[in-house]
Structures are given as C-alpha cells and as structure tokens.
Amino acid sequence: MSDIETVAEILSRSKRTAVLTGAGISAESGIPTFRGLGGLWNGRDPMSLATPEAFASDPATVWEFYRFRRDLVARSEPNPGHFALAELGRRYSSNFTLITQNVDRLHQRAGSVDVLELHGNLFDVRCTGCRQTFDRDGVELPPLPRCDDCGALLRPAVVWFGESLPQDVWQRAERAVEQADALLVVGTSALVYPAAGLVLTAAEHGCPVIEINLETTALSQFVDHALLGKSGEILPQLLASLPA
Known part of the structure; x- marks a missing residue:
C-alpha cells in the first residue's frame, strides 16, 4: 500500500477531520511566504x-x-490544493474543520466555508x-x-507579531483538533506559535497527524505520516484515493 493509500485509509475511517494550513499551500499560487x-x-x-x-x-x-x-x-488564484480541501470539506460537511494561518482568503475563493482564520485576513x-x-x-x-x-x-x-490570536477562533480550533480522528497539516513551517502547537495537541490526544510539505519541519518528529511534495499535487491524489 502506498503512502497516499495509507493516509486515504485513515481519512476514510475518520469521523471528524481537521486541517491546519500554512503559507506553503498559497506559495503554489504565487504568493510568497511571509x-x-x-x-x-x-x-x-x-x-x-x-x-x-x-x-x-x-x-x-x-x-x-x-x-x-x-x-x-x-x-492570485486558488490552486488544486485549495480546491481539493474545499471538496474534502463538502464530503465531510459538519465533521470537517479547516484552520488556516493564511490571511489571503484563497480557501474561501476555492469554495471552503466556515474557515477558521487564526491570523485574520488582508481584506477586513x-x-x-x-x-x-x-x-x-x-x-x-x-x-x-x-x-x-x-x-x-x-x-x-x-494578527501582528506581539498580538494575541482571536480567542473565539482559537478556542474553536483547539476544540476541533482535540475531537479530531485525523489532522492534516499542510504547508506550514511549524515555526509560528501557538498555531503550530495544534500538532502537539493532536498528538497528545492520540489523533493521527499527517504532514504534507515540501520538506520536513520542526514538528515532523510528532507526525504519523509525512507526504513530501507539493500540496497542489498530493491533495488531489489523496482526494482521488478516497471513496466517492
């Protein structure tokens, strides 16, 4: 069984799935990381x-x-990774939580709804x-x-450096990760806290963590499966491997 198929099996069994995205997913849309x-x-x-x-x-x-x-x-435009997550959200419906560190609203433009924006957005x-x-x-x-x-x-x-995250958004993100059966971590450098701490929260609750990134990160030691490569390629492959 390939790594993609292994992760797809985990997601297919998951009743509650959470996703944390970082700048890497939007870099594939031509937006440089901060x-x-x-x-x-x-x-x-x-x-x-x-x-x-x-x-x-x-x-x-x-x-x-x-x-x-x-x-x-x-x-800029959403890329296949954004669209794959939007479709994943439609399949899981209320049992899917998309948490992002990005401020570009590309997830919403791809069709994702109720996105938890930990750092706000550029247009508000x-x-x-x-x-x-x-x-x-x-x-x-x-x-x-x-x-x-x-x-x-x-x-x-x-949210600027030195400022706190919006507490209502952060509490919803924490609760979603604590209750999740699987956590996808996509394109984040794992350098910005407290957002990166959600990976540790998942690990502490026995939730399988899947990292999708171009390279390993400071949090890779805590993940269960690492899929190295472009999220715009891996996420559509993952979606295609799931039951329709």
Whole structure:
C-alpha cells in the first residue's frame, strides 16, 4: 500500500477531520511566504512592519505595505490544493474543520466555508477607535483609511507579531483538533506559535497527524505520516484515493 493509500485509509475511517494550513499551500499560487517576501517590498523586512509599534509610529508606510499585499493576493488564484480541501470539506460537511494561518482568503475563493482564520485576513479592516471590523474586499483604500462611523484610523484586521490570536477562533480550533480522528497539516513551517502547537495537541490526544510539505519541519518528529511534495499535487491524489 502506498503512502497516499495509507493516509486515504485513515481519512476514510475518520469521523471528524481537521486541517491546519500554512503559507506553503498559497506559495503554489504565487504568493510568497511571509518570511520569503524579503526584499520584495522596497528592501524592507516585512516582519518589521507587521507590529503594533510599526503602525503606531508610521501607519502610512504600514498601510502601503498592506495595500501591496492585498493587490498581490487579489491577482492570485486558488490552486488544486485549495480546491481539493474545499471538496474534502463538502464530503465531510459538519465533521470537517479547516484552520488556516493564511490571511489571503484563497480557501474561501476555492469554495471552503466556515474557515477558521487564526491570523485574520488582508481584506477586513478594524477601527482603532470603536473596534468594529469591516469587510473591504475589492475596495481601493486611501493612504490612511478612516472609520465611517467614528472617524478613527482603520488598521488591517490581521494578527501582528506581539498580538494575541482571536480567542473565539482559537478556542474553536483547539476544540476541533482535540475531537479530531485525523489532522492534516499542510504547508506550514511549524515555526509560528501557538498555531503550530495544534500538532502537539493532536498528538497528545492520540489523533493521527499527517504532514504534507515540501520538506520536513520542526514538528515532523510528532507526525504519523509525512507526504513530501507539493500540496497542489498530493491533495488531489489523496482526494482521488478516497471513496466517492
């Protein structure tokens, strides 16, 4: 039995399946990983701009960077890996939970529903005054966008370095992994916590963990099966090996 068939057998027996995705799955759509952006944006270190301190000191530059990212993602399309996960979600229905560290909404554009976005997304904005969140997908934002209700400065509704994850989303993700019979970990570097800790949570609960990545990661020692290669190739193969 091949590795794909072995994993397909695990998924076919699973009553509750959870998936955790990272930047690797979207890299196959032409979106560079966050750390891989490097000098793509005016030679600046992207991580130095993704902080509350950077926004407080120079909101115009931070917004310029995030408009660049919004435009980049808007020109990208979901790849076969995104579509395979969307189909997997349709098959499992309410017994399937898709958790992502990505902020690009490519899962939703591929057809996935009720995606748990641990780090927010690039197309929502949040008011720094009244704290309301607004969807601004497809809207061209001014250099310093402001809230229509209170006039305060808007910020990207993403989780920056030094900020906590949205607790309601995190609690749903933890609960889904604790109750899962299988966890797929796709395209994540396993460097960003607490998200990477979901793999350890699954392992502690005896849940089989399947890693799909181009290479091994810091968490590979805790997984039960590792499928090395492009998720855009492996996930469709996995889907095809499952009972219809």
